[in-house]
Amino acid sequence: MDRDRGSRDVTIKDVAKRAGVAISTVSRVLNGLDKVSPKTEKKVKEAVEELGYVQNGLAVSMVTGQTRTIMMVVPDFTNDFNGAVIQGAEEYLKEQGYTMLIFSTKDFKEEDFENLYRRFSKLVDGVLVVPANPDDMDYGRWEKPLVLIDCYRPGQDYYTVEIDNAKGGYLLARELLLNGHTHIGLVGGIPGASLGGQRIAGFERAMKEYGVPIDKRLMMRGLHFEDTGYRGMKKLWDLPDRLRPTGVIAVNNLTCIGCMEALSERGAVIGQDISLVGFDDHLLARYSVPGITVIVRPTIEMGREGAKLLVQQLRKEEIGQKRVVMEIELKRRNSVKRLLV
Amino acid sequence: MDRDRGSRDVTIKDVAKRAGVAISTVSRVLNGLDKVSPKTEKKVKEAVEELGYVQNGLAVSMVTGQTRTIMMVVPDFTNDFNGAVIQGAEEYLKEQGYTMLIFSTKDFKEEDFENLYRRFSKLVDGVLVVPANPDDMDYGRWEKPLVLIDCYRPGQDYYTVEIDNAKGGYLLARELLLNGHTHIGLVGGIPGASLGGQRIAGFERAMKEYGVPIDKRLMMRGLHFEDTGYRGMKKLWDLPDRLRPTGVIAVNNLTCIGCMEALSERGAVIGQDISLVGFDDHLLARYSVPGITVIVRPTIEMGREGAKLLVQQLRKEEIGQKRVVMEIELKRRNSVKRLLV
DNA sequence: TTGTACGCGTTATCAA
DNA sequence: TTGATAACGCGTACAA
Numbered sequence A, B: 001m002d003r004d005r006g007s008r009d010v011t012i013k014d015v016a017k018r019a020g021v022a023i024s025t026v027s028r029v030l031n032g033l034d035k036v037s038p039k040t041e042k043k044v045k046e047a048v049e050e051l052g053y054v055q056n057g058l059a060v061s062m063v064t065g066q067t068r069t070i071m072m073v074v075p076d077f078t079n080d081f082n083g084a085v086i087q088g089a090e091e092y093l094k095e096q097g098y099t100m101l102i103f104s105t106k107d108f109k110e111e112d113f114e115n116l117y118r119r120f121s122k123l124v125d126g127v128l129v130v131p132a133n134p135d136d137m138d139y140g141r142w143e144k145p146l147v148l149i150d151c152y153r154p155g156q157d158y159y160t161v162e163i164d165n166a167k168g169g170y171l172l173a174r175e176l177l178l179n180g181h182t183h184i185g186l187v188g189g190i191p192g193a194s195l196g197g198q199r200i201a202g203f204e205r206a207m208k209e210y211g212v213p214i215d216k217r218l219m220m221r222g223l224h225f226e227d228t229g230y231r232g233m234k235k236l237w238d239l240p241d242r243l244r245p246t247g248v249i250a251v252n253n254l255t256c257i258g259c260m261e262a263l264s265e266r267g268a269v270i271g272q273d274i275s276l277v278g279f280d281d282h283l284l285a286r287y288s289v290p291g292i293t294v295i296v297r298p299t300i301e302m303g304r305e306g307a308k309l310l311v312q313q314l315r316k317e318e319i320g321q322k323r324v325v326m327e328i329e330l331k332r333r334n335s336v337k338r339l340l341v
Numbered sequence C: 001t002t003g004t005a006c007g008c009g010t011t012a013t014c015a016a
Numbered sequence D: 001t002t003g004a005t006a007a008c009g010c011g012t013a014c015a016a
Helices: A012-019 A023-032 A038-051 A055-064 A082-096 A109-125 A165-178 A194-209 A226-237 A253-266 A283-288 A300-312 B010-017 B023-031 B038-051 B059-062 B082-093 B109-125 B165-178 B194-209 B226-237 B252-267 B283-287 B298-313
Strands: A069-074 A097-104 A126-130 A146-149 A159-163 A184-187 A247-250 A277-281 A293-294 A325-326 A330-331 B067-075 B099-104 B125-127 B146-149 B159-163 B184-185 B247-250 B275-279 B292-298 B325-327 B330-331
Touching: A012 A023, A012 A038, A012 B146, A038 A159, A038 A293, A055 A330, A055 B059, A055 B109, A055 B125, A069 A109, A082 A097, A082 A330, A082 B082, A082 B099, A097 A109, A097 A300, A097 B082, A109 B059, A126 A300, A146 A184, A146 A300, A159 A165, A165 A184, A165 A194, A165 A247, A165 B165, A184 A194, A184 A226, A184 B165, A194 A283, A194 B275, A226 A247, A226 A253, A247 A253, A253 A277, A253 B283, A277 B292, A283 B038, A283 B252, A300 A325, A300 B330, A325 B275, B010 B023, B010 B038, B023 B038, B067 B109, B082 B298, B099 B109, B125 B184, B159 B165, B159 B298, B165 B184, B165 B247, B165 B275, B165 B292, B165 B330, B184 B194, B184 B226, B184 B252, B226 B247, B247 B252, B252 B275, B252 B283
Parallel strands: A069 A097, A069 A126, A126 A146, A146 A159, A159 A325, A184 A247, A247 A277, A277 A293, B067 B099, B067 B125, B125 B146, B146 B159, B159 B325, B184 B247, B247 B275, B275 B292
Antiparallel strands: A097 B099, A293 A330, B292 B330
């Protein structure tokens, strides 16, 4: 059989022979566990150095049952929110001596998730998930430590890292309201879905609080992709004058981008012809002219916190709270017009 | 010792016992290698099903010497080019039954790369790298199959996936020249560095071809980060009228974004007060108003091709060419003003 | 066609 | 303080 190893690797055996000790002694030196005499320790370390020995992680994992690897699952890598979360998680894991096996669930069917976990559960110590459809999955049967990022499922008690989505929706709506907007449109958010649902709930609360009725005709529901924003905004813009909203809330980053695309096509100037607010501080929100007023989430930190929560579980450390709620912030730019009242 | 396994996993032994055969028979059925009688095959498959047996990848790798895992290394995850490359690579690898161990090299020191490889080389079959500093690293000592993405090093013969960077620089410069620009500025690109160097070489060729002299004072060299674009563009914009360039080439996506930020701060309108062209079809280039004329690279496909090149090596398949050069395309938008000549 | 037994590289137990 | 050795779960010569 072709073992594909090239020149045979240096093993602990070679080190033992070279140092003139038993392999168990080498192991002890390497792991710094038991008492070892300074003399033999020195001999072993020299042998390791001379031979260029590196532990074989596979063999270690075989016997310890721990792989020091975690599995991270994200919807896809081209969404900048996911990218930031991965960045934060990977940095923390690296610091802690963990490695990341990564998968995207783009085009996943229902059962694929289950298969993925089954197939790799022995290769990883824990799982970090940014769910694509937070409401569809049941993570109950997973035996490994699990942390969900950007996903809260009421009534269940997973370890999660979230933001207060309702507060976000509320802040955005209030920002429009305080600037005199009363015809407010909404793009994205599926009825009954948790994530968009919370944001919408916050929006509704603000509207109620300020005594402004919600016009159902301005609610452009749909999946959280660019297309929903693009088509929704076009419909809103093309409404007759007295119906057309003066301000629009995009429920997430992609729908916001879709809105901007639609408005650009229509030749509408944001912050002038129409006001737009959204979630996440993506490139377009930050650098387009005018900048977009958005809810800023600490994306990289969300990844870090998720990884931290996972590692704490792996180490069986005391964990303060299973749900970590991160702070958000309203970043005001020039996409909201101040209407005369 | 705490083996951390929860209830003991089902092993091949359990399957063998349940099916009333030897473990080697189970193995044969699982791997579909030798002849096995239909009867025993059925028995084994039933046992697998009933017990919910899943192969332990660790043990398999131990004995086969292959992990079916590759190591991917990128500068960071928040750059959309890297995200797209990862997306393409991961999709292809998943299709081919491979898994991806991922690392970012942000804040890496020189020797970290070497350590990373040494530490994990036994856990992976091959390596896929998007280099941060293409010129600094020497990948010569790596024993595993290796593919470099977006990096060509003259005189060496790695497996690489690239574009014709010189052509890209040429096309951008020509676009400005054909629109009547003769005062052309450049942002990014370090003298002697390969990647930016090639793009600049293409720019220089175009300038020469069209008989337009290069004004050294308009060359804002620097690392390929936003900051270089931001500061470079400010300097260019603040130049006295007769010196200020009418058109600027950003050497990559981040410097382009930095340029846009600077111009926005200065209140300059792109495509009107100044023209801007760059590389990569990022969010801002695509959806800001006006859109930016850019060289579009097939980013996801570059990831796919890189992964393909790697898997072909792993399978010891015949490989047509070690350097895969992907097609690029000039995407015209409204960031270039047509000057009267 | 099927079963036995060894080896992959390491840790951990126990005896020396 | 050290050494010998049984696991860990699997693939595969080789024997039956």
